[in-house]
Amino acid sequence: MTPLGHSAPGTHDLPAPPHAGHQRTTRSSAGPDPVAGRTLLGIDYGGTSSKLLLARVDGDGFALVRSHRIVTPRSLPALAASIRVFLGPDRPVALGTTVPGLLDETTGTVLASTNVPWLTGLNPAHELSAALGIPAVAVHDGNAAAAAEAALGAGRESDDLFVLALGTGIAGAHIVDGELRRGAHGAAGEVGHMASGQGRLCSCGQRGCLESAIGGTQLATRWSESRAARPSPPTTTSPPTTAPSLDATAPGPGPDSSSRAESAPAAARTGTEDAHAVVEANAEGAQAVVEAGTQGARAVVETSAEGARAVVEAASAGDPAAITLLDEVTTTLSHSLLGIVALIDPGLIVIGGGLAESRTWILDPVVRKTAQNATFHQLPPIVPAELGIWAGAWGAVLAAHAATPTSH
Ligand SMILES: [Zn+2]
Numbered sequence: 001m002t003p004l005g006h007s008a009p010g011t012h013d014l015p016a017p018p019h020a021g022h023q024r025t026t027r028s029s030a031g032p033d034p035v036a037g038r039t040l041l042g043i044d045y046g047g048t049s050s051k052l053l054l055a056r057v058d059g060d061g062f063a064l065v066r067s068h069r070i071v072t073p074r075s076l077p078a079l080a081a082s083i084r085v086f087l088g089p090d091r092p093v094a095l096g097t098t099v100p101g102l103l104d105e106t107t108g109t110v111l112a113s114t115n116v117p118w119l120t121g122l123n124p125a126h127e128l129s130a131a132l133g134i135p136a137v138a139v140h141d142g143n144a145a146a147a148a149e150a151a152l153g154a155g156r157e158s159d160d161l162f163v164l165a166l167g168t169g170i171a172g173a174h175i176v177d178g179e180l181r182r183g184a185h186g187a188a189g190e191v192g193h194m195a196s197g198q199g200r201l202c203s204c205g206q207r208g209c210l211e212s213a214i215g216g217t218q219l220a221t222r223w224s225e226s227r228a229a230r231p232s233p234p235t236t237t238s239p240p241t242t243a244p245s246l247d248a249t250a251p252g253p254g255p256d257s258s259s260r261a262e263s264a265p266a267a268a269r270t271g272t273e274d275a276h277a278v279v280e281a282n283a284e285g286a287q288a289v290v291e292a293g294t295q296g297a298r299a300v301v302e303t304s305a306e307g308a309r310a311v312v313e314a315a316s317a318g319d320p321a322a323i324t325l326l327d328e329v330t331t332t333l334s335h336s337l338l339g340i341v342a343l344i345d346p347g348l349i350v351i352g353g354g355l356a357e358s359r360t361w362i363l364d365p366v367v368r369k370t371a372q373n374a375t376f377h378q379l380p381p382i383v384p385a386e387l388g389i390w391a392g393a394w395g396a397v398l399a400a401h402a403a404t405p406t407s408h
Contacts, residue, residue: 033057039065040400041087041095041134044141044392045079045124046072047115052086053393062152062397065090067390072116076124080131095134096400097124098141098392105186108138137403142189143180144395145352145387146173152394153386154350161348162340163385164191166333166355166362168216174344191340210336214329216355220307223314226321308355315361326361333362334369341377352385359384 101113
């Protein structure tokens with residue numbers, strides 16, 4: 001494939017192919033799909049990296065043709081140019097693009113975007129359609145990812161589910177019979193801003209929001225505050241016997257703990273000093289990646305995910321502060337999940353986003369604590385998302401499919 005900008009997807013981020021035979025398409029009409037055998041383009045337009053995914057409408061579902069990650073172009077004409085290279089001779093019947101921000105769903109105009117401010121006031125679908133000669137539709141990035149998890153990912157067999165995304169921010173989506181419950185004003189799902197009125201000031205202006213407690217940005221901030229507060233060299237006042245070892249405190253082996261085996265266990269075995277060294281090294285590495293920003297392919301890793309990853313790696317190395325911080329995160333999250341269950345009684349909860357990547361330190365404790373703290377609640381299964389970073393691109397494919405005419 002012709003390279004597009006900087007891109008180096010590893011095998012762990014390859015787009016998960018949808019599960020054949022189980023897709024719930026967004027089209028409700030009976031009869032053969034008029035675009036069967038044709039392709040659709042999904043674009044997940046992010047603040048740092050963007051994903052391009054070409055899918056073929058195949059039977060009742062979709063088949064991956066190919067996908068690619070690029071550093072986010074800084075203008076829509078530049079994005080169109082990247083798309084042309086990606087497509088080559090392929091002519092998709094329609095394209096969908098996510099928008100990282102508030103979208104007027106009637107006109108397609110971007111009302112506000114924190115991550116990509118220059119998008120505000122533009123109409124990405126109109127501009128891409130005009131530049132490429134392909135019908136286009138725009139969709140909110142979080143809604144797209146949730147719709148994809150519901151139709152093609154972990155929720156594909158559930159009729160009533162709640163998708164919780166734990167990233168830089170925290171967002172939720174309630175999907176019933178394949179339809180996203182948008183609310184009377186299209187503003188539903190802001191679980192990250194359910195506030196207690198006490199605690200940290202949130203970016204939304206309230207105090208004590210879930211996002212201001214455990215959102216990716218806040219977690220990274222709390223972690224750096226914790227690191228800054230501690231003495232840099234371990235002193236004699238540090239009681240090694242109270243520093244939990246990996247074996248004593250890890251909730252158990254999980255898929256992520258094995259994948260982190262290269263950096264963490266050796267330090268955990270050799271004691272607190274080496275563990276601190278690993279923590280510092282991890283933090284330095286994460287910082288370097290963040291600073292690389294849009295300059296390199298590693299920028300595809302979100303800042304908050306790096307922050308969360310650094311905390312998880314420190315916890316795996318036995319760092320008591322990291323273990324305490326993650327314990328607080330999972331306790332808070334379990335109470336929030338019980339609130340969601342009490343309010344909407346979903347049949348399934350799917351948890352995705354960078355913060356949820358660790359089963360050992362995030363997902364498994366959340367599931368356990370939610371069950372422990374439940375009283376009257378009818379607890380649904382709580383499962384990890386399946387589409388990973390490609391959920392938004394698949395959601396854009398779904399939006400493109402739903403927007404194509406049902407007959408020619
Ligand atoms: Zn808030």
